[in-house]
Amino acid sequence: MRRVFGGLTAVDVEHLEIPRNAITALIGPNGAGKTTLFNLLTGFDKPNAGSWSFDGTAISGIPAYKTARMGQVRTFQLTKSLGLLTVLENMKLGATKQTGERIWAGLLPFLWGRQETAIEEKARELLARFKLDTKEKDFAASLSGGQRKLLEMARALMSDPQLVMLDEPMAGVNPALTQSLLDHILDLKDLGMTVVFVEHDMHMVRHIADWVVVMAEGRVVAEGPPESVMKEQAVIDAYLGAHQDVDLGVVTGRHAGELSAEGRELAEEAGEVDAAIEADAESHGEEDAR
Ligand SMILES: Nc1ncnc2c1ncn2[C@@H]1O[C@H](COP(=O)(O)OP(=O)(O)OP(=O)(O)O)[C@@H](O)[C@H]1O
Ligand SMILES: [Mg+2]
DSSP states (O other), rough: OOOEEETTTEESSOOOOTTTTTTTEEEOOSSSSSHHHHHHHHTTTOOOOOOEEEEEEEEOOOOOOHHHHHEEEOOOOOOOTTTTTTTHHHHHHHHSSSSGGGGGGGGGGHHHHHHHHHHHHHHHHHHHHOOOGGGGGGGGGOOOOOHHHHHHHHHHHHGGGEEEEOOOOOOOOHHHHHHHHHHHHHHHHTTOOOEEEEOHHHHHHHOOEEEEEEEEEEEEEEOOHHHHHHOOHHHHIIIITTTTTTTHHHTSSSSSOOOOHHHHHHHHHHHHHHHHHHHHHHHHHHHHHH
C-alpha cells in the first residue's frame, strides 16, 4: 500500500497482517505514517496503490461508513465528538442499522421506538463502563480532553465492532485515567475483539501489546512480540533512543518504582527543563503585566 503527498511518500507498506483477537501496537516516530495508514485502512483516505482485506473480504476503496458497518471502527488522534450534542446523543450516533434514520420510517415513531430504547440502554451501559454516566446530559464540548477520548472509545463500541483501531488513545489523557483506559483496551480483547493502537509510550506498549509493528518513514521496519522487537537495534536507533531502559512512568512520578542511575539523571534533566520553562513563562508574564 502506498500513499504519496506531493513528493513525500507517507506510506509504503509491502505487507502487513493484524493478528485476530490480539492487541497490536503500531509505533514509530512522528511523521512515520501511522495515522495515514489508519486513514487508508479505514477508508478515510485513498492510496495511490495497494489492496487490503478485512476478515477475508477485500475492502480496498470502500468508504469509511461502510467499513464501520462491516465491523471495523476507529478513533482519531484528535477527538471528533460533536460538541453541541449531549454525551448520550453522541453515543446514540454510534449505533448502526437504525430504522428511524430511513427517510420515511423516521416519520413513524412506532417503527423505531423500541429500537431507540434498546440503543439508549446500551449507550448507558457503555457510559457507565467508561465512568461517563453522570455526564450523559452534558454537552460533549464541556468534557475534558481525556473524557472526550473515553467518549470516542465508548461510541466506537456502540456498533459491536470486531476490529477497533485507536489512534493514540492515551495522548492528552490525565495520567489518573490512563490506567482505566488500558484496562478498557484489555477488556476489548477479552470480549473477543481485535485491537490496533498507536502509542508513543513504550511502557504502555510493553504492558498490553501482544504484537508490535514498527513504522519509520512510511515503511514497516520491524514487527514481532514486544519483548523481541524492542530489543532490535534498528528499532532502538530509529525510535527508542538511549533511554529505552528507563521507565518514564517512574521518572514522571506516574508509577511507583525504583530509578536506576540513568533514570535519576533523566529526572534531573527533566526537572531542569521544567524549571527553565517555568522561568521563561514567568518572565513573559512580567512582560505582559508591564
Ligand atoms: N493530508 C496530508 N497532506 C500532506 N502531507 C500529509 C498529509 N497527511 C500526512 N502528511 C504527511 O505524511 C507523513 C506521515 O504523517 P502521519 O500523520 O501519518 O504520521 P504519524 O506517524 O501519525 O505521526 P504522529 O506520531 O506525529 O501522529 C508526515 O510527513 C505528514 O506531514
Ligand atoms: Mg498520527
